Amino acid sequence: MTVSEGVTIIKTGEQGAFGGELLTVNFGPHHPSTHGVLRLIVDLDGEQVRRVKPVIGYLHTGIEKQMEALRWQQGVVVTDRHDYLSPPINNLAYALAVERLMGVDVPPRAQALRVIMSELTRLSSHLVWLGTSGLELGAMSMLMYCFRERDTILDMNEEISGFRMHTSYIRPGGVMADATPRFLEMLEEFIRAMPGHIDEYEDLLTMNPIWRSRTIGIGRLSPEDAKVLGASGPMIRGSGIAWDLRKAMPYSGYENYDFEVATSDDCDCYGRYLVRIKEMREAVKILRQALDRLPDGPVNVDDRKMLPPPREELETSMEAVIHHFKLFTEGYSVPPGDVYVAVESGRGENGCYVVSDGTHKPRRVKFRSASFVNLQALERMALNHMVADMVAIIGSADTVLGDVDR
């Protein structure tokens, strides 16, 4: 039966538990609570969900293919845009992969700045999650509070890189530029204020009866299912498994920071909420340590074949001019080989697989995106719940459709 164009309700012919027939309902791709353009085909028995089939590809951008046409240093710009809530973490995965192929180690100050940017990004990504999830379940003010702090983080992004969202700050060989004194001041102020703000969010939600009744017991994902389905990030930690790449396979000096892996044994939407809140607190802790122990020194590798020479050298050295010219006309080439590097983004394991054939462009770049893999746990979480709970469940999975479709 066609209700109107774009909305179809089909009777599947199967009998449901309540005597009625199963109905197939289309959910998305234009739906206010699917976090973008996710489309779900849902079989309903009365109001209960019996089957969920995600249909993806509505935001397919061809990012992986696009990267094959870009030089190694140009690729950074495109990595920003696949998981658009955590650009610096995507940069980091790509930069680490390229650096491992080239056998380059970045200086300690660059590593610390990378950790700072990663944690700020994790915070801003969780803030968007908290704000929009709250909004979808009726806590409208959450959006206002969360975006207030997110804007402060974006101001810091702007201070350090010149751009609010897609910073392209972390690049193969180091970072774009050193932190400005103003950035460090802003960071100091932010670290001091943020724990209070997280308390504020918790005051509004943690014991809120509406929030609790909408999330507790909803969207159960058992630890076994979470493992089998390849879930990562807050999805698997919300099911009680302490799997965090920052601890399991440390990168960028994460082994030197003292923080806990947030887990919850609730295995439901509420558990995943608690995990994200805890992660935000831990992120502030990491920021504190990183800022206090920020080492001095250069922020880029000293390799003229990989990174352009400083501006002042161009006026005195012919060699520097040649390097500059070579870098900006053909770029650098990376030794042949392939490498897989994974980092922990706000959503889970954000991996980057790079194949080089020794030329100045990648042969293949593949992203293992956490949202895509977490999305397949959606059906397991939604089965036998009311259709209205789908909103809470999709929200708690925190999928970014740009990351799913790429």
Next chain:
Amino acid sequence: MGLEELAESLGQNVLTTTLGKLVGWGRGNSVWPAQFGLACCAIEMIATATPRLDIGRFGSEAMRASPRQSDLMIVSGRVSQKMAPVLRTVYDQMPEPKWVISMGACASTGGVFNNYALLQGVDKIVPVDVYIPGCPPRPEDLLNALMILQERIKAQGIMPRQ
């Protein structure tokens, strides 16, 4: 000024205008956008609704989930080939008069993605009134585009598109 004083000062005066101007004034100050987020720009679109910028100052805080209740479609992000028919359906469902803001480089021209997957500019499928450059544009840019659109709506008469 109290109400009585106001009535006194107005006296027997009348306010004259054309119906077109009155309608344009009303329409221009109550542009309701469709809640239609696509990609990165959608996050900056949400940011305009938050306290720092508060799109409510321009009468556009009512983001409608249904295209049937909205006047403005903000194409916030890249439009893939697969999404294009959906976008057109949403546009067709909006009642006249309706306007389109193409937010960001991807929606306007395809941006950095000149490839098989993306529509190279949303103006290939819907008429666009205002383009915003940037990847993504700042929220202030969106507000600026909204103000440009408001000026245009106010200048248009009672029948904007004929």
